[in-house]
Amino acid sequence: MPALPDYFKIANEIMSDVRSGRLKPGDKLPSIAELCELHRVSASTIRLVFVRLEALEVIDRHQGxxxxVTDPATWLRKP
Incomplete structure (x- = not known):
């Protein structure tokens, strides 16, 4: 079985942090640069993480x- 891509693993980690309460609704995620350093991946990988999480309604991005983090009650109930 092929390994999961880095962006998928990081997105799952963030979702797990939200589910466990380590990240709460309204919490601001670290910047792309900070996440790159933390996970030792490229900025394009972190952008993919954000695209995935936004599609799943786990995060909201606000330019500038x-x-x-969004309220997990909205996305945890979805099938």
């Missing part, structure tokens, strides 16, 4: 302000 940052990336914020």
């Amino acid at each position: 302000k940052g990336v914020f």
Whole structure:
């Protein structure tokens, strides 16, 4: 079985942090540069993480302000 791509693993990690309460609704995620350093991946990988999480409604991106965690009650109920 092929390994999961880095962006998928990082997105799953962030989702797990939201589910466990380590990240709460309204929390601001670190910048792309900070996440690159933390996970030792490229900026394009982190952008893919954000695209995935935004599609799943886990985050909201606000240009010039940052990336914020949404209320998990909205996305945890979806099939």
